[in-house]
Amino acid sequence: MRRLGYTLQVHSYLGNYEIPENTTLFANAWAVHRDSELWEDAEVFKPEIFEGFLGDRDGYRFFLFGVGRRACPGAGFGMRTVVLAVGALVQCFEWEKVDKGDIDMTPAFSVEMAKAEPLVALPKPWPDMVPILSQL
Numbered sequence: 621m622r623r624l625g626y627t628l629q630v631h632s633y634l635g636n637y638e639i640p641e642n643t644t645l646f647a648n649a650w651a652v653h654r655d656s657e658l659w660e661d662a663e664v665f666k667p668e669i670f671e672g673f674l675g676d677r678d679g680y681r682f683f684l685f686g687v688g689r690r691a692c693p694g695a696g697f698g699m700r701t702v703v704l705a706v707g708a709l710v711q712c713f714e715w716e717k718v719d720k721g722d723i724d725m726t727p728a729f730s731v732e733m734a735k736a737e738p739l740v741a742l743p744k745p746w747p748d749m750v751p752i753l754s755q756l
């Protein structure tokens with residue numbers, strides 16, 4: 621369950637910007653988590669740079685799970701299970717892209733980071749994994 625916008629109930633200021641009451645603000649998580657002033661090698665795929673930031677306020681530069689009183693209570697669970705799920709998918713299967721060519725990373729226009737062109741891939745269990753997977 622995710623709330624993506626924050627409605628300010630009072631007339632307020634954010635930096636130099638005047639925000640009228642009842643304005644809903646959206647924080648651009650995509651941009652903040654790729655900002656090279658905040659993160660080293662921000663444009664490189666290196667998920668480990670976010671390790672240890674859960675619950676760390678450090679200027680609120682990491683807010684995948686929101687911040688403050690209404691931050692995600694499942695954050696610790698989410699961090700652990702996503703690693704397990706992705707790890708299992710990579711370790712147990714060999715992945716093959718169905719149509720040939722490079723992956724089209726063009727984003728769709730949406731609040732969340734959806735791809736414009738879906739990635740279709742075929743998982744084939746690694747031979748060592750077949751006996752284990754067949755018992756599940």
Ligand code: HEM
Pocket residue numbers: 621622623684685686687688689690691692693694695697698699702
């Ligand atoms: C990688 C997985 C997850 C992501 C990225 C995520 C992200 C978020 C975000 C961004 C919010 C809004 C925080 C805010 O408003 O400041 C949220 C709220 C919430 N999440 Fe998650 N979440 C994840 C997994 C989970 C899991 C596993 C659970 C429960 C087992 C969970 C339960 C909730 C609940 C109950 C709220 C509402 C909290 C409130 O409004 O007080 N989330 N989550």
